Amino acid sequence: MTTLTETTQTTGTTVATTLRAHQLVIGGRLAFVEDWGDIDATPLLALHTAGQSGVQYAHVAADLAALGYRVIVPDFPGHGRSEPSAHGPVTDLGEYAQFALTVLDQLGIDRFVAVGCSIGGKITIDLAVRAGTRIRAAVAMAAGADAGHVSVRGLTRELNDISTPSRSDRTYWGTRAVVGSAVSEERRSVIARMHCREDPIVSNSDLIGWGRHDVSAGLPDIACPTILVAGEDDLWIDAEAVRRDAESIPRGSFTFLPGIGHYPMEEMSDFASQVDAWVRTLETGDEETETTRS
Structure with missing residues (x-):
């Protein structure tokens, strides 16, 4: 089942683009998906971070569509406007990877570009391994291929008392701490406040998945051009x-972002044009293995 609502959005000087909103039934539950731009344009799957939703791409999706992409932005199960998985919070990021492929299947999309951040970045790497020739190019931000460095035991224990009054404060200040130094104070505060809308049980479950998910053995088998992106001010990853x-x-190639932290799509004013440049570089077979954004 799919329901569509079509509106016209204009972002700054960006040309008007069409937003289609889908409700898909996946695993017996409703999944919400934004679908921006020309239906015949190059599909670009945009994946959000732990505990958050597709709203993280709200300021860049229309710009990407204007650059010639059909931007598919799903909310993972239990996030944003998607219903929870039938078995409860997800702690296996591979389940989210399969969910993303099911979204594309239901929308009739075969080959696609994948862009993701944090757990979305790790899922992007998973898709590069899992999806084979379906994936045209992959951009994985703020993530590596091996199990993330978190205390799974500690996160599991926190599930028992996670909705304490201090939780939102921890989210706010923790988010601020990993936003890059190039970002204005006003924008830093907005990003942190938006992140406070998370469901803490879902967030911790996602981070447990981050701490367990390891696709490093599959890296040599990735066929598509892939770029891994790390921000200079990202305290959560090892560049x-x-x-x-x-x-x-x-x-594969590596890009280092001076002055940027853990959330490039929320921090970078030129994110859409930068992604377009990355994808075009990947798809034209650029053999350069490392770049630094000035």
Whole structure:
């Protein structure tokens, strides 16, 4: 089942683009998906971070559509406007990867570009392994291929008392701490406040998945051109480890973002044009293995 609502959105000087909103039934539950731009344009799957939703791409989806992409932005199960999974909060990021492929299947999309951040970045790497020739190019931000460095035991224990009054404060200040130094104070505060809308049980479950998910063994088998992206001010990842992951991918490359933290799509005013440049570089077979954005 799919329901569509069509509206016209204009972002700044961006040309008007069409937003289609879908409700898909996946695993017996409703899944919400935004679908921006020309239906015949290059499909670009945009994947959000732990505990958040597709709203993280609200300021960039129309710009990407204006650059010639059909931008597919799903809310993972239990996030945003998607209903929870039938078995409760998800702790296996592979389940989200399969969910994303099911979204594309139901929309009749075969080959696609994948862009994701944090758990969305790790899921993007998973898709590069899992989806084979379906995936045209992959851009994985703020993520590596191996199990993330979190305390799964501690996160599991926190599920028992996670809705304490201090939780929203921890989310707010923790988010601010990993937004890049190039971002204005006003924008930093908006990003942090938006993140406070998370369901803490879902967020912790996502992070448990981050701490368990390891697709590093599959890196040599990735066929599509892939770029791994790390921000200079991202305190949650090891940029050198991400660089090494990129070197393990046959057509992999690494990009370092000065002054940017854990959320490039929310921090970078030129994010859409930068993604377009990355994708075009990947698809034209650029053999350069490392770039630095000035």
